[in-house]
Amino acid sequence: MAISEMRRVTVLGHIHRMAQVVEAIHALGIMDIIEFGEGMPDDERSGLVVPDEVEKRATELDSIIADLGHALEFLAVRRRVAEGMLENFTGSRIYLTEAEWQSETTNPWDKARQIHAQAHTIEGAIAEAAEAINRLQTSINILEPWRNLDSPVESIEPSKHVVAMLATADVRMYRASLESAQEQVPGLAWQVISEGREKAHLLLAYPASQGEAGASAIAAVGLDRVSLDQFRGLPAHILEDLKAQLKTVETRRAEMEADVDALARLRPTIYALYDYFVNEKAKLDIVHSFGGTKRTFAVEGWVQATHMERLRGTLQALADDIVVLDRPPLDDEVPPVELTNSRLLEPFEVVTKTMGLPQPGTLDPSPYLGPFFLVFFGLAMTDAVYGIFIAAVALWLKRKTRQPNSKFLNLVFMAGLTTVAVGALLGGWLGDLPARLFGIRTAILFDPMESPMSFLILSFALGIVQILFGICLKAYQNIRTGQWLAAIYDQVFWLTFIIGLGLALGGGALGPGGAAVAAVAKYVAIASAIGLVATQGRHHRNPLMRLGSGVLSLYNITGYMSDVISYARLFGLGFTSTVLAFVLNDLMLKPAGIPIIGPVIAVIGLAFSHLFNILINIIGAYVHSCRLQFIEFFGKFFESGGRRFVPFGFSAKYVDIDRSTV
C-alpha cells in the first residue's frame, strides 16, 4: 500500500533470440525499458547496432501506418463515426474480444494493402469526378447565355467581306454604346442573343472594309469581344451534349458513395490494423535503446518486485540461453514510480496522479487523502438523492464503456455513496422536498438552510483536522528515515503550537472546564512557540540569524490560517447546491396546484431542475475536493517529482481488447 518496490532488470541473450524476447516483454507489459547503459560514458556503453533489415521493416511499417491513417482521415471526412453524446467524452474506441482481434489481424499486410488500394482508388475516382463536374459546369455556364445563337460558333469569324464577332457589354449601357459605335463604324449591325442580369450577349457584324478601326471603335465603347474557340457547333446542341455528360458523371459520382460506404464498413478492421502495426513498429523501435555486441543483446529496465518472477519465468521459458538478472536500485539510481494499493484504496490513486507522482522512497498519499476526498465531495454536493444518482451513473458508465476496473469511475462511485451519507446527515433529499411534501424534517446533524454557520464551522474543522494530519504524515516520514529531531522540531512543535493556540483562543467555549483547558493550552502554545523560535533557525550558523529566523518562522502561522480558510469553499459549494435545490423546489412546486396537469409539470420540472443542479455542482465538487488535497494537504508532506512507470506493452489508439474472454 504505497509506492511499489522496483527491481532493476537486465535481460541478456543471443541476437537471434531478440525478436522473441521483445515479443514476450511486449505481451507481458510489465517492464519499463530504459536506455541501455544510461549514465555510462559514451565510449563504455555499447549500443546495439540495429541490423539494416530491421530498419527496412520499420520503414515499411511507417509507410503502411501512414496509408491506413490516410484511409481513416479520408473516411473521417466522408463518413462520421456515428457518435453519441457519451463518445464525445470518452473518445471513439471499439471493443474487441481476443478472438475478434486475432481474426482482424491475420494476414495484416494483405488486408492493409488492399484497404489502402481501395481507399486510394475511391479517392482518385472522387477527385477525378469532381474535376470533370467542375469542368463541365464551367463550360455550361459559359455557353448558356449563347443558347439562342442560331449558327455554329466556329462560323462566327471574320470573312472576306464581313467581320462577325461575339461580344458582351454592360446590360444597362449597351444600346447607347452600340449606337455611338455605329456612328464611327458605319454598317455595324447587331443581334441581341440574351440579356443577363449584368451582361448583354451580342452578335456583331460590320463590313470588313472598316478593318482595325472597327475593332478599336467597338472596344472603345466598352464592348468586350468573346471567343468561344473551344466549342464547335450550335450552342444549343453543345449545351445538350454537355448536360448529358454532366448527368453521366454525376450518376457515376453518386455510385461512388456506395464504395465509400463499403470502405466505411471496414472501419473496425482499419482501426485494428492501425493499432496492430503501430505496436509492431514499437517492437522494432524499442531495440534502439538496447545494448549489444555483434552476437548478443542486452535490455535494461525496471519491473515491480511483485512481477519479477513472472518476467523471469516467461523469458527463461523461451530458451535456455536467455539470462535474466535483477537487483534492487542503487543509491544513485532513481527508479520510476508506480502506486500499488488494495482494491478499496486504488481509486484514490487517480487523485494523486493528477498532481503527479511522489518521489521514490516517500509516502504514497492516496490512502490518506481518500476519506477526506470523499467527505469533501459529499459536502460539496450535500444531497443524498444526488449521491444515489452519481453512484448509479458511475455504475452505468462502467458497463457502458466496458471498463469494470476504471479507477476513476470507482472513485466517482465511492464519492456518490459518500454523498448519500453526507446528504442524509444534512437532510438533503432533493433539497427540502420531503419537508415540503410530507412535512418531514430530515436533517440528522443540522440543516444547512437553518444554520449555515454550523456548515461553515464544520468545513473549517475538517480543514484543521486534515492539515494536522498532513503534519503528522510528515513527522512519520521523518521518523521513518531516521530524522527524529527534524520530526520534533519541524512537526511536533507546530502541532502543539497550533492545537495549543486553538484551544487557548477557543477553549473557553468548550463548556465547563473549558477555561481550565484554555489556561493549560496557553502554556503549551507558549512553550511550543519558544521551541519553534529555538529550532527553526538551526540551519544558520550566526546565533543572531538563528534567533531572527526562529522568530520569523512563527509568521508561518498565517500560512496555516489561510490554509484553513481555504476550506470555506466546502461551505460555498455545499451551500450553493442546497440553496439552489431549495429555490428550484420552490419554483417547480408552484404549478403543482393546477388540477391534473399541475403535478405532471411539477414532476418534470423537478427532474430537470435537479439534474441541472447536479451538473453545475459536480465539476466544482470534484475539482475543489482535489484542490484541497493538492494545495492544502500535500503542501504539508508530499514530495512530488516521481517519474511515471511506463511498462513497454500493448498500447492502442482505437481498439480496446478484452483479454479476459480468451
Added chain:
Amino acid sequence: MDVTLGTVLGFVAAGLAVIPAGFGSAAGVGLVGRAGAGLITEDPDKFGPVIVLQALPGTQGIYGFLTALMIMVRMGVLGGNVASLTTYQGFLFVLAAMPVALVGPVSAIYQGQVAAAGVGVVAKRPEEMGKAVIMAAMVETYAVLSLLASLLLVFSIQV
C-alpha cells in the same frame, strides 16, 4: 407592502450581486469556449475535457445568483411578502452584495483566461489536463471568499 427606499435598495442589492458576476462568468466561459472551439475543429474527441474547462469560470455567476437569492430570502421576496426595509437596512444589503459584485466578475475573467490557456494543455498533453483544471480552480478561491463575505454580511442583517 409599502415600497420604501430601503426595499428599493434591497432590490438594487440583489441586482448588484447577480449582474456583474453574471457578466464576468459570461465573459470567462465565452473566452474558454472560443479557445475550445478552435481545438474541437482539429480534434473533436477532446470535447469532454474542453467542456469541463469551459464550465469552470461559470461558478462566479452562480455565486452572484446565490447571494441574490439569499438577499431575496431575507427580504421575503420568495415567500411573496416583501418586507418594507428601512433605508439603512437597504444600504446594508447593497454593501453586503459588494464583495461578490466586485470580486466575482474580475475573478471570472481571470479564471477564464487560465482555463483558456488550459485548452492548450488539453490539445498538446491531454494526460495533464487535471493540472490545467486545478490551475484554473486556484483563481476561484477568491470568488469563494467573496461569496463567503457577502453571505455572512447578508445573514447578519436583521430584518
